[in-house]
Amino acid sequence: MTDLSPLCALGAPAPRRVSLGALTLAETPDCGLASLALRRDTPPPSLALPEPGRWQETDGVTAFWTGPGQWLVEMPGCAEVDAAARLAERAPGASVTEQTDGWVLVEITSTAGAAPVERFLERAVNLDLTRFAPGHATRSTVEHLGVYLLRRAEDRLGIWGMRSAAESLWHTLETIAGRLE
Amino acid sequence: MLIPHPLLGLRDAQEFTYLGDARLIERPTSGDEADLAEYVFQRDNPAGLHRELWFHEQGDRSWLVVTRNTLTHEILGAELARDVALARKEGTA
Numbered sequence: 001m002t003d004l005s006p007l008c009a010l011g012a013p014a015p016r017r018v019s020l021g022a023l024t025l026a027e028t029p030d031c032g033l034a035s036l037a038l039r040r041d042t043p044p045p046s047l048a049l050p051e052p053g054r055w056q057e058t059d060g061v062t063a064f065w066t067g068p069g070q071w072l073v074e075m076p077g078c079a080e081v082d083a084a085a086r087l088a089e090r091a092p093g094a095s096v097t098e099q100t101d102g103w104v105l106v107e108i109t110s111t112a113g114a115a116p117v118e119r120f121l122e123r124a125v126n127l128d129l130t131r132f133a134p135g136h137a138t139r140s141t142v143e144h145l146g147v148y149l150l151r152r153a154e155d156r157l158g159i160w161g162m163r164s165a166a167e168s169l170w171h172t173l174e175t176i177a178g179r180l181e
Numbered sequence: 182m183l184i185p186h187p188l189l190g191l192r193d194a195q196e197f198t199y200l201g202d203a204r205l206i207e208r209p210t211s212g213d214e215a216d217l218a219e220y221v222f223q224r225d226n227p228a229g230l231h232r233e234l235w236f237h238e239q240g241d242r243s244w245l246v247v248t249r250n251t252l253t254h255e256i257l258g259a260e261l262a263r264d265v266a267l268a269r270k271e272g273t274a
Contacts, residue, residue, distance in 0.1 A: 052241070053189050065241075067241040067243065126195065138189065139240050140193075140240070141196060141239045
């Protein structure tokens with residue numbers, strides 16, 4: 001078979017990474033993603049399913065709420081395996097769909113605590129920051145691009161955006177971070 | 182404009198898509214043609230309180246019934262359209 005070389009969502013063989021002031025933006029291609037929807041008679045799956053507007057981790061796997069009875073599940077290190085099959089093992093009877101290649105994950109970390117992350121959020125999304133403490137996850141828009149935002153910690157943020165608009169999303173995030181200095 | 186989402190709290194109206202009169206939930210089941218024509222074509226256009234459907238498109242994709250004053254844009258409340266429809270079904274059953 002032809003020897004193909006995989007590319008990241010931003011078009012290069014290696015993930016893109018940039019540091020601007022206290023913030024570092026990092027494309028994170030190794031995280032698998034699958035959606036999970038419970039059906040009427042599905043038994044409870046063997047992972048924690050968070051309340052609306054939140055995320056929760058079980059054994060390194062993070063689920064975040066996307067709608068009534070629906071979650072997206074992040075599986076770090078599972079981008080090159082069948083992530084949906086692994087999730088289906090934990091959730092028999094539920095509807096599970098592979099999502100990894102439809103999305104791009106950008107992790108934003110701060111070297112100066114929560115303040116730079118909060119100043120970034122104030123400029124990126126119209127969300128009430130008092131309701132976006134660590135543990136919260138929500139869908140919103142950044143410059144009209146639909147994204148999922150996860151507040152992983154005071155100084156850490158995960159942003160899932162559309163893979164087909166990865167370059168536009170990166171441009172937006174980089175511009176906002178660059179103007180904080 | 183901020184919409185008080187019943188599950189997610191205050192959210193920017195920019196995340197939502199507007200559909201219109203919430204009476205669209207009340208589709209007639211009588212089979213009467215005049216009732217159906219009324220449902221499909223006739224809408225009230227009040228200057229004042231209005232119950233209307235909003236779709237949280239850039240959010241959790243839920244339909245909401247929002248009560249809004251069309252003169253002041255004051256929003257007096259929001260419920261999940263699913264709950265409104267279920268309550269209506271129980272009321273008529």
